[in-house]
Amino acid sequence: MSAHRALHPGAWIAWATGTAACAFVTTDPVYLLVLWAVSWFVYAACRVPEPTARSFRIFLVAGVVTLLVRTALVFLGTVTVSNTVAAALEGLRLATILVIFGTFNAVTDPFGVVRLAPRRFHEPALAAALALSIAPRTVTSVQRVREAQRLRGIRVSPLRSLPALAVPVLENGMEDALTLAESMDARGHGRGRRTRYRPQGWTPAAVVTAAAPALAAAAFFWAAFGDWAELHPPTSPLGWPDADGWLVAAALLPALPGLLPRGER
């Protein structure tokens, strides 16, 4: 399998931003579930081979946890059906944004995005890429250490022998980060004058990938500010969501990159 390089990474940044923007302005479960499904579809169609793509699952789990935690928070105060539903929808919105983010992580290499950053944003972009790569690497590291300790006769559980898991995971993480930092420095990172190797062009496929979610986001913002469709279902009193056909169609737009011919996406 070849490493993914067909699409300009900027197209994926635009895709993630546009799709997440749609989710950001609504709590209607119909739109959110459509966006969730679209995100999953794009992930399935466009993901790069393992192991980067594994991070999708992490974001998916994080999304579900967020949803549950946000809902559970209600139980700290007065519990009514309305505010439980409101909290759950709030949680669903956050979870959808996380899943969109997970797809972004799975379809493009975060370090590829760093190369794209303008020189003055290079350092923050790098920090962001490093931060993004921490979650999947930690998960792999946890699995590896847990297995290694088990084969040494030490069973690790949250209640027992936690240092046997946590210490190697944290120290390996630190050592890896340091090795990477050393390697980057030794290879001249941060000398200032940077050129770019084989900059990627904006192919029609990249334009579609970037433009489709932007169009969707425009429709959602227009609805939000123009008030021609309801984006937040009534929770007090409780009512059924009243999804607008046009907006459902708009929410489907970000699925387009998944339909592009294989060679181009």
Added chain:
Amino acid sequence: MSGQALCYEGVSFTYPDAGVPALCDVDVQIPEGAFALVVGATGAGKSTLLRAANGLVPHFTGGSFAGRVIAGGRDTLVHPPRRLADVVAFVPQDPAASFVLDRVEDELAYGMENLGVDPAHMRRRVEEMLDLLDIAMLRDRSVRRISGGERQRVAIAAALATGARILVLDEPTSQLDPQGAEHVMAALQRLVHDHGVTVLLAEHRLERVAGWVDLALGLDRGAVRAGEPADVIRSLDSGPPVARLGRLLGWDPVPLTVRDARARIGSANGRHGSPSQTTVTPGLPTVAVGGMEARYGDGAPVLRDVDLTIGEGEIVVVMGRNGAGKSTLLRMIAGVHEPSAGTVTVRGRPPRPGIDVALCPQEPESVLFTDRVDHEVAATLKARGRPLTGTAHLLERIGIEALAERHPRDLSAGQRMLVATAAIAATDAPVLLLDEPTRGLDPASKDRLTRFLRERAADGSVALIATHDVELAAGVATRVVMLAGGEVVADGHPADVLGDSQVFAPQMTRVLGPGWLTPEQVAEAFA
């Protein structure tokens, strides 16, 4: 212009919080176009010496540094590593951890992008590097999905692409199979001979490098002695098996390559008898693998139709190319991975990890978690409910009693490996699995490990070792299993399996023919 590529001038260095210096008063010049080897015991300071070449020591480590290092005319104290990127290229011990980008081609260009190389020139240079290291077919692959040998060559290409004339490599063949190691060494030699690049590398497996280099730096507790490879290796009392043979038979000079040894032995040929073979009669079957198939997810099987019965007292060495399925076989026998077909049993029932079988992983860092070496062993004993009194004795048997109070993270890669091995062996599981246990180990530590495994085998324990180290296999194995493409292609006495192979033959076989495995065996026949 011919001059010095690298000068160490009165360099002394002590790591922060360390009692003893890692380098003491090092004065060495490495001329342009040299192919230089750093040799020395595990933990002698080899990595420190290499990392001082481009200023990673002391810029990234801190500590107290005296003297100076001049690389390509620049003082490393004044110029941090990034300011030396165009003169010194550095390939660390584990290249996988040093990759920044995902795609091979992009990784090659990364250093040049940082140096601001003109795009057209960069494009040409990437192509040259792809050809020079013979990796053009990898250009679109992800660096995370290529084999160890390929990674090593990509790392070298990426390092050299910057146009640096000094290449520094820390154990470049330690993760490679014999053929992969040969490729890397041949590529390095071409760089030295045809392109005038200066190469400085550290390596323990001298049998893989001794014949290629023209300068050696012998390191002993931080002090360096430079000279002809033969002289330095002789003075350090180490060396490849042919050197050991030379020493046993009192040859002068001590041979460094199979060719030297052959020339020397030519006159004596015929005086020796045929090799004596020690065959171990295995005791009761301990490990039984029947018709086993292994796969990850729904991919193609990694192992197919493996049948293996291992009896008490056997030391089985599993060999094969990078990616042949050696580690997978170990994990199956360890019971952490279910076979997709067939059976794996230990003493007649499914293996219980950590009880019937214990496995020391390739990365010892995955198990080390205490702040002292002896505590590490004690942690295993405690988890297994065994008395802690055995700690000191076990450390002594593996030869690391002197490190008992050190912090495992402060040790060298080889020393960490020994600590992890001790911590795993402390389970006292009847089946001990070791994955590539000699990475970073000097010959003396390797001998001790061999003795330790033999003692355990004499008590009826089983050991199964996956390794690329043919000399370890020749020295310790009672049986060798060769894997290729996920299948067992050979299984038998090491003399038969290794003697039969072009690639996996140990040095004694290459000198005297099939059946000869260790220098000791040859010396005995000649005495």
